[in-house]
Amino acid sequence: MRIFSTAADTVCLSISAVAVSLSILAAVSSAAAIPAQTTGAPVGASTASKPSAMTPAAIAAGDAAAKKHAKRTACLKDAKSKKLVGADKTAYLKNCIAAP
Numbered sequence: 001m002r003i004f005s006t007a008a009d010t011v012c013l014s015i016s017a018v019a020v021s022l023s024i025l026a027a028v029s030s031a032a033a034i035p036a037q038t039t040g041a042p043v044g045a046s047t048a049s050k051p052s053a054m055t056p057a058a059i060a061a062g063d064a065a066a067k068k069h070a071k072r073t074a075c076l077k078d079a080k081s082k083k084l085v086g087a088d089k090t091a092y093l094k095n096c097i098a099a100p
Helices: 007-033 056-081 086-098
Strands: none
Touching: 056 086
C-alpha cells in the first residue's frame, strides 16, 4: 500500500512540515530573545547610561572629521553636477577636497 497517492498529498505534507518547523523556530527564538535578569538592579540602571567625558582633543578630532566629510560630500555633489567620471572625477575631487 502506498502512503502518498498523489503529488498533491506529497505537497500538502511538505507544507505541513514547513509550518511545524517554522512554529518551532518561532517559539525557540522568542524564548531566546527574552533576557534573563540575574541582578536585582532595575532594568534602566546600567553602566552604559553614564555620560562619558570627552576630552577636548577628541571633540576637535570629531569636528575635523565632520568638516572633512561635509567638504567631501559637497565636492562629490559638484562633480556629479558637472558629470565628471573616471580620472577627471578623481582629479577634481582631490583638488576640491585639498582646497581651503
